[in-house]
Amino acid sequence: MIECNLLIDRHLAFSPKGLQSSHRGSLHFDYFYAYSKSQKSISKLVATSAKTEQTALWLTSYLAHWGMFRGSGQLRETNILFFKYLVRELLHPNKGVLLPFFDVSFENLHKKQKSEIDEVLYRMGLIISGAGVSPTATLVSKIILGLTHTIPAYDRFLIIALRKLKEDGVFVGPIQFGGESLINLSRWYSSLTWKEIACSANGQLKLPSS
16 A cells, blocks of 8 residues: 555656646546536536536546547447436436435445445446447446546556456455445455545545545
8 A cells, every 4th residue: 555655646746737737637537526526416417408518518528538439439429419318317316327326435335235336337338328329337437437436437447457456465356347346346445545636626625546
């Protein structure tokens, strides 16, 4: 853990600042994070047609900055209507698919039932695939990360890191995206102390640097 924190300090010390940063995607996430946190409640994100569109545009831009429109992915064949539909289905204050993820932080996610988490992932898969887009682990996890900040993005970098941690005997549990994996990762995460950094968009918001 000490080695991890040293690497984080080194990264922060040498990363270029502002718009010249090589981590523009991270900066964009900071602003998306600040936007969603400023709304006070989930209902505010989709309270009106205009607010729904604003949230959808934030999600679209965030996913684009995080590489989800590259290559042959079907996501780039969608438009704003798809993203408005998506945020309405996920964030509706009474029946939103992501409601179970809004009352818990990642370090406490392991207190949720595996079946409840799997149900969320399953329903998200149906919504996304119903629009002709493949609900990959990377896409689904990045959408949840952007809208709820509850889980990490299950991209190739996280998978590689988890494999290395497992090889070193630091992390025990399944690696592939799913309810069991998220619960194990949350339990492991909550057992450690992590450095925090200030959100670039608002110094009052603290982001885990892991």
